[in-house]
Amino acid sequence: MIKIAIIGASGYSGAELLKILLNHPHVEIKNLYGLSTVGVKISEVHKSLRGMIDLTIESFDENNLNEIDLVFVALPSGESMKVIPKIFEKGIKIIDLGGDFRLNDLNEFTKYYKHEHSALDFLKNAVYGLSEWSENEIQSAQLIANPGCYPTSVQLALLPLLKNKIVNENFISITSYSGTSGAGKSATQSMIFSEVNESVRAYKISSHQHIPEIKQYLKHFANSEPNFSFVPHLLPVTRGIYTTISATVKKEVDENLINQIFEKEYSKKPFIRLLKNEIPELKDVVYTNFCDISWNVDENKNLVLISTIDNLIKGAAGQAVQNMNIMFGLDQTLGLLKCTEKKW
Amino acid sequence: MIKIAIIGASGYSGAELLKILLNHPHVEIKNLYGLSTVGVKISEVHKSLRGMIDLTIESFDENNLNEIDLVFVALPSGESMKVIPKIFEKGIKIIDLGGDFRLNDLNEFTKYYKHEHSALDFLKNAVYGLSEWSENEIQSAQLIANPGCYPTSVQLALLPLLKNKIVNENFISITSYSGTSGAGKSATQSMIFSEVNESVRAYKISSHQHIPEIKQYLKHFANSEPNFSFVPHLLPVTRGIYTTISATVKKEVDENLINQIFEKEYSKKPFIRLLKNEIPELKDVVYTNFCDISWNVDENKNLVLISTIDNLIKGAAGQAVQNMNIMFGLDQTLGLLKCTEKKW
Amino acid sequence: MIKIAIIGASGYSGAELLKILLNHPHVEIKNLYGLSTVGVKISEVHKSLRGMIDLTIESFDENNLNEIDLVFVALPSGESMKVIPKIFEKGIKIIDLGGDFRLNDLNEFTKYYKHEHSALDFLKNAVYGLSEWSENEIQSAQLIANPGCYPTSVQLALLPLLKNKIVNENFISITSYSGTSGAGKSATQSMIFSEVNESVRAYKISSHQHIPEIKQYLKHFANSEPNFSFVPHLLPVTRGIYTTISATVKKEVDENLINQIFEKEYSKKPFIRLLKNEIPELKDVVYTNFCDISWNVDENKNLVLISTIDNLIKGAAGQAVQNMNIMFGLDQTLGLLKCTEKKW
Amino acid sequence: MIKIAIIGASGYSGAELLKILLNHPHVEIKNLYGLSTVGVKISEVHKSLRGMIDLTIESFDENNLNEIDLVFVALPSGESMKVIPKIFEKGIKIIDLGGDFRLNDLNEFTKYYKHEHSALDFLKNAVYGLSEWSENEIQSAQLIANPGCYPTSVQLALLPLLKNKIVNENFISITSYSGTSGAGKSATQSMIFSEVNESVRAYKISSHQHIPEIKQYLKHFANSEPNFSFVPHLLPVTRGIYTTISATVKKEVDENLINQIFEKEYSKKPFIRLLKNEIPELKDVVYTNFCDISWNVDENKNLVLISTIDNLIKGAAGQAVQNMNIMFGLDQTLGLLKCTEKKW
Known part of the structure; x- marks a missing residue:
């Protein structure tokens, strides 16, 4: 059994992480640590967990982690950089669900996160845990920077096409x-x-902190630096991300070629579902770790790529557990889903 | 491994049942049978199941059930009475999620279900599977009539109090x-x-088919025949039932006595959560097999009982799996939730 | 033109009141007064009002009301009792949308509103503005206590039946x-x-401040003091109240008698719609000043009464304007709806 | 009074049209005509209209229109082309809310609407009623083709910028x-x-019938033929359209220039609200005839344009009434909103 501690379990990602881990056959949750909720039972913070888990939130002390194999950190930006170095020094594995260790350009960090970084030295220790694209690095990593929700959705759709240089990079529209x-x-x-109800609104146009993350890892994984516009919107639903990407592709590109590229890249990836000739629906991925992807090329070589995930699962807690599975040499779907063979 | 067939998996309860069974450690889903969808992959009917299960829906033939240990039937009323006798004769265990084998009064059946019953002889073979109230009978049953969603929610709250004769039975209001x-x-x-959106409406006032079911089993389990009014409403949410019951209690009754009654009845029941001094929220039970119950007695001895469940899980597929676990001598929570000890 | 000032226009009732008054043919909105938002344009507080009204919120001073014919007050409980006496002394008409002047029993006020009352002397000056039941008093009133949203919905349905003594008063369930x-x-x-989304929850069971209001005015208008239970719930919709009342009626009562009672009471009331043999839907009353009412009596003489309104319109701003119309001798539907003759 | 008939009032646009016209001071609704609902009261079709209008739906006969000044047609595609020529020949004014008379390229019509056109000769008689862009033509028109909902939202945002040639036309992304x-x-x-609930889905990617409409009128009004991609999505809300347009602008363009262009074009248009330095929210336009527009240019000259309307009002019935007002020489806001002077 992998012995787990969680720091910061009182948010929505924390609740989701607990639910997944409670059903994971190789995991034992030993300790929960928090800031504002010390002394409170986790089942009082997340009432849906009553009858499932009985732990009380404790004050964090890195000297009490002797038994622990892996610490999940789900703290606000600025907080995880304070505790992670201390845990790292003890040789314990860490998965950070926050944004503190994702960016390697400190100017970008300060510009988008609006505060300074206090653990510069640790940036180099972090492996970006986009499971489908860094499996090897994750296997041997001690510290995983778990990707943001929007970047997960955007990159899983765009990376194969950018890597294969079939998209015109002068302008890509991401909504x-x-x-x-x-x-x-x-x-x-x-x-x-x-x-929020019966409404929709865009927000943080050209200023969202996931913009530099997308930029950095499109370059890292696909060696591509496209000019893109990213517009996040708030939907009147509780869970899920629906990303629509529009761009133009090169003259010789058609849907068949894109089929081949996606199949080559993803046919062995259990959580990527390729929807040839279909359009994803958000409801089909919520409460799962799947990312559903579709593509369409019109007669003018305009490409529409769609990618949808559950923001709390594939966009946070689910991908974190997928990464844990990889780090510990387990089947990456363990605790997440019983997948039968995929044949699309 | 328990070998399973499902007849009628293309509805919402069927999808939920598949998701639960796919994660159940002791179950193997062998065959899916359907009426209008024969030849179609189940993952085309429920697109959320893509990548999880690859079975194709077959035409039902009771002679092909040789391998099967248990058949779940999720057919519209009138359909399950046609196939269940044939399966029963082969000695195979059956859990029927529909209403065909719940009522023992045929006049009531015809009045509320608006059609005749064609399998009268089999009624006596069915055990009503309200898990918390018929555990012993379920253990030895071959055919389970799985309760309706509203009756599950209503009865789990009312039965302990009616059994203990503390509610005035001249009038109970159930909304x-x-x-x-x-x-x-x-x-x-x-x-x-x-x-439906941004709206609410009552429907089938005094004519809902769950009225005779509630009546029959309040008598069966609590030996009680109260006069009650049942008003179902449609909510603009996808899942869940929220039941508010108002009545008057006898003069000597207070909340403490009700605490004791509920604790005595349910303290060892893993899926009942008693919310002393709290009020249930629908969101805390959806996607779980829990039933959350609260109670309040005011200075005039007016009682407010609240009971909430997920209609597709505790109100259908989850309770069906709970019953399967009981029938096969397994821990009743298997595949449903990893429960730690309960201490409220 | 009736010259209007509004104190406290930054809440949802205030926004609704502005929208109604802007379309009222005999009204001119002269001044908006506020507490925390002085100096801000009302169209910045309610962005939906951009392009419709250009007024800036001012600090209240009762000496600047010389031009004003009527002041609407939409302040939190405890605040309106501070300003209303000052306005009243100047002889100006007032409609208070809050709860400060609805209760005549100060013990009840303190118990349910959790603070003291500082304007006891003014209670006697207030007329409770349930438009359909106090039209004569409203005509000559200087100060109207506009009813609460729940009490409006509950009383409009219950009063005719209680007044005619056909309901058993030992227990009425109101959800x-x-x-x-x-x-x-x-x-x-x-x-x-x-x-809130995808959820429902009851709240303030037996402690909601509308309980004493309902109690007082059932007695006032129908001379009835039934024992009732009132359970408010929060719905995942933005607007509207849906009230389901269950009780038993006297042996000789049937639906026909109730038809007659409702028709006698309400056939000339333009905002009451009687739904004989139908069930109201919330969506049919939101954004209107209507109250839709239905009734059903089963074979056991159990009565189900349903009443639905828009909480911000008939439950607040709309009824306030209806009362204004009555106070100023106008057609009570003016600015609210062009009603054709009613024939159900 | 303008005497009105409506053909096809049983849909959602029809209901909205009735609500607006009932509150219009210069209009009298004389007749309602329908296909499948002849003989039914309109208040039975739209129960929200009970108590507001008492008309019964009649079978259409063009010989009974002697009194009528204007006919609104809200029929499915293919149906309005059958009746409109007959009305037109009688010299009566017509506003068609459907798509039959919007396109002048019959190949495009057949390709996107999937059926033939039977009234080719009448196409030339129709004026496209995008109120803000064809006011003069509308004044003298007999037949108005009222714009589609998506095209209204898209064109109102794009036209000023395309007309001023500041957007790179090689690729515009419209979601x-x-x-x-x-x-x-x-x-x-x-x-x-x-x-639909808790979900989102794109649909009709590159095949929506509003694509040729947008194409035709961008050329007509702005003399522009950009390459664009249009992706419509379904939102879990009842009303409203939220359009996000991404493109690149020419090097010398900044937000100030766009401010000037929009102010020049729209400062006198009562239903266009320009949100400088703000982002529109859908909730602020639903139930109104407004179109809210914002713009943002980032350091890479990527433009984000947002435009939001109520699909049933500015996208259908409201714009139809606005066009009626223009046709009859009335203030175009009559019956739609009491607008005070606009100063952003």
């Missing part, structure tokens, strides 16, 4: 729509039901 | 609110999104 | 479901979209 | 999100609440 759980549990007037 | 998945997948104008 | 706009615009964690 | 009322009232499985 993403996210459910409200991505905004967390804080009480802000703009997030109350009456303000 | 239940259900998500739309309870109405199935048929295309009817009154169920399109634009007609 | 009401409200949209989230009833909870106002404050940022609280329990009201964020992720906590 | 639009629509509420479900745009899909009408038909019962189809894919539109039931359980399939």
Whole structure:
């Protein structure tokens, strides 16, 4: 059994992580650590967990991690950089669900996260855990920077095509729509039901912190530096991300070629579902670790790529457990889904 | 491994049943049978199942069940009475998620289900599978009539109090609110999104087919025949039932006594969560097999009982799997949830 | 033209009041007063009003009301009792949308509103503005206490039957479901979209401040003091109240008698729609000042009464304008709806 | 008073049209004509209209239009082309809310609408009623082809920029999100609440019938023929369209220039609200005839244009009434909104 501690389990990603881990056959959850909720039972924080788990949230002390094999960190930006170096020094494996260790350009970090970075030295230790694209590095990593929700959705669709140089890189339009759980549990007037329901709104146009993350890893994985526009929107649903990407492809490209590229890249990846001649629906991926992808090329060589995930699962806790499975040499689907053979 | 066949897997309960069984450690799904969808892959009917299961729906023939240990039947009323006798004669265990074998009064059946019953002889073979109230009978049953969603929610809250004779039986008001998945997948104008969203409506006042079911089993389990009013409503959510029951209690009754009654009845039941001094929220039970129950007695001895479940899980597929576990001598929570000890 | 000032226009009722008054042919909105938003344009507070109204919120001073014929007050409980006496002394007409002047029993006020009352002397000056039941008093009133949303919905359905003594008063069950706009615009964690969406919850069981209001006015208008239970619930919709009332009726009562009672009471009331042999749907009343009412009596003399309104219109701003029309001798539907003759 | 007949009032646009016209001070609704609902009261078709209008739907006969000044036609594609020529010949004014008279290229019509056109000769008589862009032609028109919902939203945002040649026309990405009322009232499985709620899906990628309409009128009004991709999506809300347009602008273009262009074009248009330095929210335009528009240019000269309307009002019935007002020489806001002076 892998012995687990979680720091910061009181948010929505934390709740999802607990639910997944409780059903994982090789995991034992030993300790929960928190900041504002020390002394409270986790089942009081997440009432849906009553009857499933009985642990009380403790104050974090890195000296109490002797038994622990892996620590999941789900803290706000700025907080995880304070605790992770201390855990790392003890030789314990770590998966960070936050954004502190994803960017290697500190100017970008400061510009988009609006605060300084206090653990520069540790950046080099982090492996970016986009499971389908860094499996080898994840296997031997001690510290995983788990990808953001939007970047997961965007990159899984774009990387194969950029890597194969079939998209015109002068302009790619990315519009993403996210459910409200991505905004967390804080009480802000703009997030109350009456303000969100029966509405839609774009936000953080050209200033979202996932823009530099997408930029860095398109380059890292596909050696591509396209000019792109990223517009996140808030949807009146609790869970899920729906990303629509529009671009033009090179003259000789047709849907068949794209089929081949996606099949080559993803045919052995259990959580990628390729929807040839179909269009994904958000409802088919929520509460799963799947990413559904479709593509369409019109007569003018305009490409429409669609990618959809559950922001809390493939976009956070599910991918984190997928990464844990890889780190510990387990079947990567363990605890996430019983997959039968895929034949599309 | 328990070898399973499912007849009628193309509805919402069927999809839920498949998802639960795919994650059950002791189950192997061998065959799926259907009526209108023969020859179609189940993952085309329920696109959320792509990559999880690859079976094709077959035409039902009871002579092909040789390998099968248990058949789940999820057919519309009137259909399951046609196939179940044939399966029963082969000595195979059956769990029927429909209403055909729940009522023992044929007048009531005809009045509320609006058609005749063609398998009268088999009624006596069926055990009503309200798991928390018929565990012993379920263990030795060959045919389980799995309870309806509303009756599950209503009875789990009312039975302990009626059994203990603390409620005035001259009048009990039951109002239940259900998500739309309870109405199935048929295309009817009154169920399109634009007609249901941002709305609420009561329906089938004093004519819902769950009324005689509630009546029969309140008598069966609690020896009680109260006068009650049952008003079902349609909620603009996909899943879940929220039941609010109002009545008066006898003069000497207070909340403490009700605490004791519920604790005595349910303290060892893993899927009942008693919310002392709290009020259930629908969101805490959806996607689980839990039933959350609360109670409140005011200064005038007016009682408010609240009970909430996921209509597709505890109200259908989950309770069916719980019953399967009991029938096969397994831990009843297997495949449903990893429960730690309960201490409220 | 009736010259209007509004104090406290930054809430949801305030926005609705502005929209109605902007379309009222005999009204001119002269001043908007506020507490926390002084100096801000109302169209910045309610962005939906951009292009419709250009007023800036001012600090309230009762000495600047010389031109004003009527002041609407939409302040939190405790605030309106501070300003209303000052306005009243100037002889100006007032409609208070809050709860400060609805109760005549100060013990009840303190118990349910959780603070003291500072304007006891003014209670006697207030007329409760349930338009259909106090038209004469409203005509000559200077100060109207506009009814609460739940009490409007409950009383409009119950009063005719209680007045005619056909309901057994030993126990009446009232369950009401409200949209989230009833909870106002404050940022609280329990009201964020992720906590409310796809959920339902009861709240304030036997402690809601509308309980004494219902009690007082059932007595006032119908001379009836039934024992009732009132359970409010929060619905995942923005607007509207759906109330289901269950009780038993006297042996000789049938649906025909109830038809007659309702028709006698309401046939000339333009905003009451009687749904004989139908069931109301919330969507048919939102964005209107209508109250739709239905009734059903089963073979055991159990009565189900349903009543539904828009909480912000008939439950607040719409009824306030209806009362204004009555106070100023106008057609009570003016600005609210062009009603043709009613023939059900 | 303008005497009105409506053909096809049983859909969602018809209901909206009735609500607007009932509140219009210069209009009298004389007759309602229908196909499948002849003999039924309109208040039975749209129950929200009970108590507001009492007309019965009649069978259409063009010889009974003697009194009528204007006919609104809200029929499915293929149906309006059958009746409109007959009305036109009688010299009566017509506003067609459908798509039959919007396209002048019959190949495009047949390709996208999937059926033949039977009234070719009448195409030349129709004026495309995008109110803000064809006011003069509308004033003297007898037959108005009222624009589609998506094209209204898209064109109102794009036309000023295309007309001023500041956008690179090699590729424009248009993603639009629509509420479900745009899909009408038909019962189809894919539109039931359980399939739409908590989901999003793109549809008709590169095959939506609004693509040729957008193409034709971008050329007509802005003399521009850009290469664009249009991806419509279905949102889990009842009403509204939210359009996000991404493109690149020419090197010298900045937000200030775009401010000037929009102000020049729209400063006198009462239903266009320009949101400088803000982002539109769908909730602020639903139930209004407004179109809210914003723009953003990033450091790489990527442009994000957002445009949002109510699909049933500015995208259908509201713009139709706006066009009626223009045709009859009335203030174009009459019956739609009391607008005060606009100063952004």
